[in-house]
Amino acid sequence: MTEGEEFHFFCRRFVNGDELALIQLVENGFPNFLNGNFWVWKYRKNLDFDPSLIVVAEKDGEVVGCNHWLVRDLKLSSSLKVRTALGSDIVVHPKHRGKGVGKQLLRFLRLRGDYRNKGIILNYMFADPKLSKRLYGPTLGYVLAPNSTTTYKKLLNLRNLKERIRKLNRSIESKKELQRKLKGLKISVLFRLRGAPLFAIRIESNRIYLEEGEREDSDVVVETSLHLLSLTIEASNSMLYLVKAWIIGKVKIRKGLLKAFKLMKAFKVLQLAFSED
Amino acid sequence: MQLAEKLNEYYIRTFRQRDEVELAQLFNRIYVNFAGFVPRTPQYWVWCCLMRPDVNKESVVIVNKEKDIVGYAVVGESGNIWELCYDPQYNGKIIVSKLLNWAIKYLEKVRSDYIVLDAPIKDDVVREVCQELNLTETTPSSMFVSILDFPKLICAILVNKKEMLDIDGLFWFRLKGCPSWCNNSFGINIRAKKVSVIEKIVDRPEILIDTDIFTLTSYIFGTENILKVIITSKMRFHPFWKIRKFLNLFSLLRIKHSWFRPRADLG
DSSP, X not given: OEEOSSSOOEEEEOOTTOHHHHHHHHHHHOTTSOOTTHHIIIIITOTTOOGGGEEEEEETTEEEEEEEEEEEEEEOSSSOEEEEEEEEEEEEOGGGTTSSHHHHHHHHHHHHOGGGTTTOOEEEEEEOHHHIIIIIHHHHOOEEOXXXXXXXXXXXXXXXXXXXXXXXXXXXXXXXXXXXXXXXOXXXXXXXXXXXXXXXXXXXXXXXXXXXXXXXXXXXXXXXXXXXXXXXXHSTTHHHHHHHHHHTTSSEEEEOGGGHHHHHHHHHHHHHHHSOO | OOHHHHHHHEEEEEOXXXXXXXXXXXXXXXXXXXXXXXXXXXXXXIIIIITSTTOOGGGEEEEEETTEEEXXXXXXXXXXXXXXXXXXXXXXXXXXXHHHHHHHHHHHHXXXXXXXXXXXXXXXXXXXXXXXXXXXXXXXOXXXXXXXXXXXXXXXXXXXXXXXXXXXEEEEEEEETOOTTSOOEEEEEEETTEEEEESSOOSOOSEEEEEEHHHHHHHHTXXXXXXXXXXXXXXXXXXXXGHHHHHHHHHHHOOXXXXXXXXXXXX
């Protein structure tokens, strides 16, 4: 067992009986991803399932973290494939994050060295580049793999956005700060986004409305892609990012440019609606 | 021939028992020149696609031309197209259009919020169809690799290129920044096209290579350039006059294939 440095926990191999706790942990860690039979399918039903390659972090008898290695033959060229392990579903309970649990989970199997007998010579994972730069790279020697893949996406409906606007309206009702931001702001913005249905957002008397489809009465028309809009919202200085994108033509404002100041003010409010909780 | 007639040549159906053999073969054949994914066997394909919790036989859509399977898509109720594959010897645009139109209708029916798929960057057919269907290009997931056993990987790469292995000699690697589980000093001995790993130095190495694990890993996987790493002193070798041999070895060590990872391999 490997002791945590500051926080009292230990890492160990998976044993029968851990399954339910792991399922719960993984499902809580990835709420927007699949649930239900996901863990059972991915591990128990996997042809190469190897329980000795699952690590569990335990604190006072409670499972607080996990890391899974899935054995796979990865193709490195037309004629070469090597035995690898995909590091998957690395989760630490939100209550115990930032205390070194993740680091120990990642190091455990490497330090044990069992992978050598299994012929595993490479480990790979899919991760957030920011997290990798900070954690996985320096600790474990991960480097970014080459990539010739691209992703295409399209929103099929506005269900999530509607839900977020509903929540935002509830927040407006209860928070005076938001009410101040919206005071006197009356604007309707039509979004023509590549990868999303047409919609307009109307801000009026301390309330935000989402309207689907073409709106001819909108004050401003914004044309861009769904991806760029997401990047703008996630950017640390989103206003600057938006202006830059507008200057280089990636965001087009077709109508109502004179209302730029009002639009900027509205954008700060819309950011709350678009961004994930 | 009119487009309508061409369209009729291709018909669409859902998965039937034993299709997995042909689908796995099609996948391996189409992506033969790519690396970075798990080669499909029928058993792996069944687990990876058909048994997935959000997939069922009715959500695996196949395009046939007469008796031949010329394309397929594995559509998950979550909105993910786990695999999309078509044979470019046939009319790719018709096949991909049929698959994606079917997928969108299916996902709308099961009330999925989005459709998302991965494809090789240079696949212009998929790009064109996606543009027509108003799908937007977005950032793919980032894949990271970490080598657990450098000597074994280097050996595997060199053995695989045996026919090009015209260099003999003992190459000694010293790696900085090695975690404790990695071997930070090892030799690769090449004699008459045979490659072996030497753990303990017994003889004077012909070339001594000093670098760090990040530089070596990045170089092997093709994200670092050899001249750049030498100029920036991220990699040093001795003696310098054996540069030709050094470059020969390193040109063999580099993995040159494009990396494509289908969504199904994400987990």
